[in-house]
Amino acid sequence: MSIRRAFRLFGRSHRSIEAEVDEELRFHLDGRAAELKAGGLDPSDARERALAEMGDLHHVRHSLVSLTERRRRREGWTMKLEGLVQDLSYAARTLRRSPGYALTVILTLTVGIGATASVFSVMNPFFFRPLPFPDAGQLIQLGHVNREAGFEWARFSLAQIEDYRDRVGSAAAIGHYYYGSYNLTDGDRPERATGGVVSTNTFSEVLRATPLLGRSFQPEDAGPGAADVVVLDHRLWSARYAADPSIVGSSIRIDGRAHEVIGVMREEAVFPFGGVRFWLPDRRATTDRGNQGTLMIARLAPGVDRAEGIAEFQSVHASLAVAWPDVDGRWDGLHGAPLREALNFIWDLLRLSFTAFLGAVLGVLVIACVNVTGITLARTQSRIRELGVRSSLGAGRGRLVRQLVSESVLLAIVGGALGTLAAAVLTAGLGDILPPDIYRVGDPTLDVRVLLFALAVTASAPLLFGLWPALAVSRRDLASLVREGTVRGGQSRGSRRLRRALVIGEVGVGVALVAVTGLFLQSARAAGDADLGFEPDRMLIATATTPAFDYPETEEVGAFWESAREAVAAAPGVEAAGFVYPLLLNNELFSARMGVPGDGVDPTERPPVFRLWASEGYFEAAGIRRIAGRTLVASDTAGDVSAVVVSSGVAERLWPGADPLGRTIELGEGATPYRVVGVVADQAHDGIDGTPDAMVYLPMSEFTSRRRFMVARAAGDPLALSGPVREAFGSVDPGLPVDLQAMNDLVFQATFQWSAGSGVLALFGLIALLLASIGVYGIVAHTVEERRHEMAVRMSLGADASRVGGKVVRDSMALTGWGVALGLVLAFAAARAAEAMLYGGAGTDPLVLMVAATVFVGVGVVAAIIPARRASRIEPVALLRVD
């Protein structure tokens, strides 16, 4: 019955339903007439009577036809559903008979989908998810540019920001902020937290972020005599204050002072980065134009193009540079960028990493698709015979196609489900290792669109190549194929060529990925081992800014820092102490042009060198290697010419091969002379990139800014000095806020770029190696399997089994060898492309390349040997009978 029903499914027309109804009714009328005739009526009366008993024949016929149509339509759907379930369970049975194939495809889909979807999902909060602020495209951040130092985000002073507020017409609002770390001491859980100090219009006018509870800042909050207020970040509110809504209006202690909580921001309102736990209004009233420690953001007016807006800021800078040549004029210009990009302090790097991940993912995806394609091709190729037999036994073409497709569908469903699971797990795992301080919108969550994309790409491979033989079947006369036995050896030349190409391509991409991964691992290792020129492990950094109100004169600032240095140096556990500006690796770079008297070069044309100011004790505290002479002391400004300590890079450049001590160096565009009293090692300053920077250290007494960094050297863990150092500062000025951090935090941030990507890439490399090995094994083994017939023929003709086997293995080695060659070319190109991300630049690691090459050639050999040995053990005659 079901066969006939199935038959009806296809194109049973309206007309045939009518015919069927007619047949049923005719049978009845004929039969009834015959009965009546047998009961004694004459034939024509009997006929008449039968018709009369039927009633309105036309109406009956019509109603039966429509009833039948309705039934057919419903049956159609049920049948299709039943058919699908049937097809799938049949496919499951078939696949269970070849678990190797099924497992390979499923594993490949899982890894391919999981890797692609998770990388996109993890990157989504950084690049694609929109900022949580209305009309966020109008938000920009500005920075001073120091072209020589390659620095674009140097800060502003409040006086400068006020000038921009007055003059830039295309900005709807200009805000400013900085951040620091504070002690939360209310309750019994003192906690150190990063806080943002923002202009009162930052939330209300610039970001336009509405608070979850209470209010954000108003201009009065920064006014004279205003109470201390704080707005909490959602995470601090949840974690420390148990998400208690009544917190608004109560008071918490920040750095020992009571602050009234006036509001709680929404969870998504991250500013300027995820680690910030609360915000204070900026209440400074400094007019010191040179105290440039504040960041400037702006919301451009509606309709203002970003480039135009930034251009107006730049032209204002140009006029300010004329008015203030010693302050604004020192900068090369102004840089502006969308807020998302600017807040993400590793934006360029992250974008590069993303590109690298993308490359790796695409590589893995290519391998995955090649795998699935290769083994599906191999499998279906050998099944053409089976299909031919079934076809000649009368299986419908549609039936065969449906069966093949349903196998692929089943694999895609299972692989897709597992891939989704893998993507979810990977996304969660990768999300956990990302540093919270990098600006992002929300947490990484599985991106559905990407998941669908990955599913579509990977799952289409088995679908396409599952369908291919079915189409081949329908094109050709299968019975003749079977008769001729041409299918036996899988002799379709096109298919064989395709498979060879797949192996070569797969090995190539695999070798390249593994090689590049090796480079990244090596680069991460090298960056971790890099000689920085100083010893960060034992350095504690205390940052403080002496307020202009308490210390109006430069001499007073200098006196404070000298007293603080003595107090810190005397604190228990401190081995050495000194202060410096700017701090190494802190992304604040100052430079000066350098030359020697009489070198004939215009001072404004001389090469730049990094310039720092250091106090007595600093070099010892930072563990900077001294090469010759002495370091700076407090009395170094006495006399006509100040002392200077240069790094070895400077000495080699200016006085190659000569003793620099006692010589004169001219610094700056004014060619100010300094006498070299000491030479120290070059130090990593502008990032950790494998080449320590050349620099000069001037005496601190020449430095005028208020913000400086105290470096304290500990015998062991530098954070153990936190208490004593804080007390030491307190003994000099109890009211001065001091921020503490371990120097290694900065080193970690600087090396993060080398370490972060490499872990993930290593994972991809491993996956690529695994997948490609599986794929190569599958294809080669299958190809050799197919050659058993040919091998049997040769052996029956007297060829030596080991020689036949050897040829098969050699063929496989040649194939993987071509792949390795392709891989080397690809690896070379990829290493060049990734150069900027590699510590110490691009290179090729012969060891990694050799390992990758050996693995793939080895896989090829093993994949050939196993079936070849099996073949050579069988009696040739028996083999000939197989198939």
Added chain:
Amino acid sequence: MAATDRSILPGTLELLVLRVLRDEPSHGLGVARALRGRSGGVIDLKDGALYQALHRLENDGLVSSDWGHADSGKRAKFYTLAERGRTRLDAEVRSWHRYAEAVARVLGPEFARPGPSQAGRHGSGDTAPEPAS
């Protein structure tokens, strides 16, 4: 309802058709024959209505149909009681007897007649006495 009306009560046709098919699969002509014979000619219905009932029952999944060959050798459409039809028949028969009994009680003993109306007491609903065909 006129006393002489011999047309079938609404809803009972399906019940009777299911009952007939319970004995054996049959084509429409056979069902018509059985209905005429078993009711002693009392039940008079148009054969068209019977076929409509058969098709409705098939659409409801209570009977299934298949083409086969009649005794005459001609192709005929045979109807078979489906499992759902069997369950439905039991339920319908029970409710029919409850109804008939209720009607009999309302009519009272003075209108009582020996016969089918007593059958419901026996509980198993499908044992209504059949007149010889």
